[in-house]
Amino acid sequence: MIGNLSKLKTQIGDPIEYTWSLENPTVINHLIGLPIRLSWNGDIHCTKCSKKTKKSFGEGFCYTCFSTAPEAAECIIRPELCRAHLGEGRDIEWEERNHNQPHLVYLAASDAVKVGVTRISQIPTRWIDQGAMKAIILAETPNRYEAGRLEVALKSFYTDKTNWQKMLKNEIDDAIDLVNEKWELHDQLPSDLTQFFIEEDEVTELVYPVDQYPEKVKSLSFDKTPVIEGELTGIKGQYLLFSDGSVFNVRKHTGYYTEITII
Ligand SMILES: [Zn+2]
Numbered sequence: 001m002i003g004n005l006s007k008l009k010t011q012i013g014d015p016i017e018y019t020w021s022l023e024n025p026t027v028i029n030h031l032i033g034l035p036i037r038l039s040w041n042g043d044i045h046c047t048k049c050s051k052k053t054k055k056s057f058g059e060g061f062c063y064t065c066f067s068t069a070p071e072a073a074e075c076i077i078r079p080e081l082c083r084a085h086l087g088e089g090r091d092i093e094w095e096e097r098n099h100n101q102p103h104l105v106y107l108a109a110s111d112a113v114k115v116g117v118t119r120i121s122q123i124p125t126r127w128i129d130q131g132a133m134k135a136i137i138l139a140e141t142p143n144r145y146e147a148g149r150l151e152v153a154l155k156s157f158y159t160d161k162t163n164w165q166k167m168l169k170n171e172i173d174d175a176i177d178l179v180n181e182k183w184e185l186h187d188q189l190p191s192d193l194t195q196f197f198i199e200e201d202e203v204t205e206l207v208y209p210v211d212q213y214p215e216k217v218k219s220l221s222f223d224k225t226p227v228i229e230g231e232l233t234g235i236k237g238q239y240l241l242f243s244d245g246s247v248f249n250v251r252k253h254t255g256y257y258t259e260i261t262i263i
Pocket residue numbers: 046047048049050051061062063064065066
């Protein structure tokens with residue numbers, strides 16, 4: 001399989017199914033247990049405009065697209081800055097279609113509880129990409145800005161970052177009770193923030209295809225190591241895990257022209 005990398009596509013299941021998404025998407029769960037090689041030919045193509053770029057900005061953009069594309073705007077990382085509900089933004093039509101739409105605020109558990117915001121269509125993909133073990137929806141808001149406002153309030157209780165090393169070592173806290181966390185929050189927050197809470201308390205559990213978790217994690221990048229070889233022991237979040245403890249973040253290499261082979 002050869003082509004420009006993009007993030008792994010996922011399908012929830014027991015375990016989650018991972019697909020290497022090139023022109024001919026291929027499920028890669030069966031590669032676990034096998035020695036594989038990833039080789040990068042040195043080219044990076046912008047995920048937005050397809051032009052060659054020396055360096056990748058954000059998640060696979062050339063500098064121009066990173067500075068202008070709505071997919072790389074500040075309100076992606078900081079939803080509370082979104083102005084889509086006011087009819088403003090880098091690309092008003094894109095904002096209307098993507099951000100002036102119902103959003104969810106969720107709690108996801110791994111080693112700790114993390115808060116996040118996403119669109120309904122991105123569930124459970126977003127949780128899987130973060131390597132969460134379980135997750136619950138707190139609230140559904142009419143737009144991205146309102147979700148961001150709630151998230152900001154929740155950041156004083158929870159982190160909004162995934163500790164990726166702990167996530168990859170499978171250090172999890174089994175004692176976390178997300179339903180309990182949700183309703184305790186509800187009692188502590190002012191009503192202008194809890195008005196969007198939903199009654200539904202479904203907890204989604206996520207099972208990753210991993211034979212063996214690393215004890216120590218070493219992150220690999222094509223910029224330093226253009227050819228990576230090792231025995232694949234699992235896939236979690238957007239990471240490939242190898243038997244020697246090295247890990248490869250697929251999403252971080254969006255746009256890198258890469259070949260993957262069994263050796
Ligand atoms: Zn571009």
